[in-house]
Amino acid sequence: MIATLVQDIERHARLGPRALEGWLHDRQFPVVEGRTVTFVFRGHVDEVKLRHWIHGLATALPFHNVPGTDLWFLAIDVPEGSRLEYKLEVVSRGEHRLIQDPLNKNLASDPYGVNSVVYGNGYQVPEWSIPDPEARPGEIVEHEIVSHALGTKKVQVYLPARFRRSRRYPLLVVHDGVDYVRYAALKTSLDNLIHRLEIPSMVVALIQSQDRLREYADDPRHADYLARDLVPQLETAFPLVGKPSARALAGASFGAVASLAAAWRYQGFFDRLMLQSGSFAFTDIGPHDRGPVFDPVVRFVNAFRRNPGKPATHMYLSCGVYESLIYYNRSMVPLLERAGLEVKYSEAHDGHNWENWRDRLREGLSWLYPGPLWMVYE
């Protein structure tokens, strides 16, 4: 079938621009057939490459040109259920440009820009991450935290629909929380999952750092900020349960490191952790090769692996199999289980990106805080 598609491309290309135009007109690209994804690019350029972030594949995969035409294509094998973010590297007269795929309207955003995205066979955007008109929306308010450790900080706080001062809510603190809302549909997902009773109504602190690579890399000031400033002040300002079992930390990448490091430094204070694609680089021997920004991370993870203690009772851990971090995350699971934590670990055919983190929110949040789904029938 793939040979047929490629042959079709070549045949129509040879028939001339008009025939090719007509053939391409009604088609969506990339074409996904079973495990094969075929990318197409048109342009009078010297080279086209697929730039992606899949660990294990060459980072730049060259397209093939149909001789005598401006048409380029590339077919690659992608496992079912995958999500693949990419850009095209177009080389023309010695100039290299990274662009979104002009023939693909599916895009994914992150703080660094916008990527094209292709969905492998069987992948679906989770319906609970899409606004549901039946779900009552929560609201996000701003709150100021006076921190001895990090100075005064503004924090956004998600309050669930039908928030009542007379109730007590569990607390979730999300590192890069504003980005989670913007790029991983966190607010929509919270609204929907609460509406569906899959998680309880909760208060969510969306914290953001201007210096995350430093503060999130086991900076003791950050742990102090969470345990001594942020949580106590939130527990004063909002009707929170105020017990370890109702305090959770979450984060992705360095945010996961910050969550684990804070919970490790303040054992018994936070009971629940959701760590996504944690940058848990460690070394068993010799130096690491991830650059100086990882120095404090590796020091922390090495120390943690030697003496994990019990940073929480429940932990949700997830990672994409296309991430270079997959080895580190997989290595954490037996360690955490031996330390007596109840661990739920999940992998996805995805990379180090926000939509991967979005797609795991239902599983992760409901593991931290199971909702009253079985008991409430409204």
Place this chain on the structure above:
Amino acid sequence: MHSARVVLLGPQRLHRTLSHAVDSLRAHGMVAAVTAGWEEREGEDQEMREHLGGRTVNLRIWERAEDVMARDPELARALRDRQDRLREQHELYRMRLVHAIEAARELLRREPTPGREEMLEAERAGAIEAVRDLDEFHLRRVSLIHREFEAEWVPVERDAVARHRHELAQILDTCECVCVAGGHVVVLLHRLRLFDALQIFGHRPIVAWSAGAMALSERVVLFHDSPPQGQGVAELYDEGLGAYGGVLPFPHAKKRLRLHDQRRITLLARRFAPDRCIALDPMTRMDWDGHRWHGEPGTLRMHEDGMLVQAGTP
């Protein structure tokens, strides 16, 4: 004790059929409302009140139960203790149930060997019977906990409870029918049970939906086929108040159950037979007239062959 007339409705939040149901009972006077399943939001019944033209009086069952716990700490401790026993009983039941259900599901998934269909069917019947036996055993254990509690504490004779029961009876004297809303089914069930509410409702017709319909049935079944955690095994939670028998309500069935999965539907229907499993979705309605059930067109029940059929058909 079954009530004289019961109407079960689909969820009311987005598709209100309550006022039509109340009118159809020729109840033109005051309507007693139970919203205890909404817990601390019990009093936020303005939409219901407006929907019924202002002729409702909220029985404030949740608030009354809170008052009883505050006034009678001894009883409150006993209620908590009973709750702990029920919780543990349920955990133990669940440990056995997941295995029993998995065996039945696996046999239902298996294709019969041509010419030997009877062999597989006998095993399937045996596996489903094992689940039914387990449900029955669990219900007996739960019933024992309730009987022991009732015998030791006789809650309706405690001053704090008796005072509220007296007030409830006075309020109900002015009402022609009772409507019981959904919410947290266990909270609703326990609080109605504390006041022996069904006895106070007397022979007034009852309109109930969602958790309200579940709490008033003879058996309370908790269910969800696709929970974010766990396998989605329906659980028999407790005895219901028994305002009616013969059907088991499954509110929000379209959202909570995989209704297209014939094996799952077969298992539910056979497990709880002879009770009829009713998909109580929005705009549906079942009527008990004191003698038999009538299903409004579009109200579906789960058939043992795995299909959904009109609730009124045999």
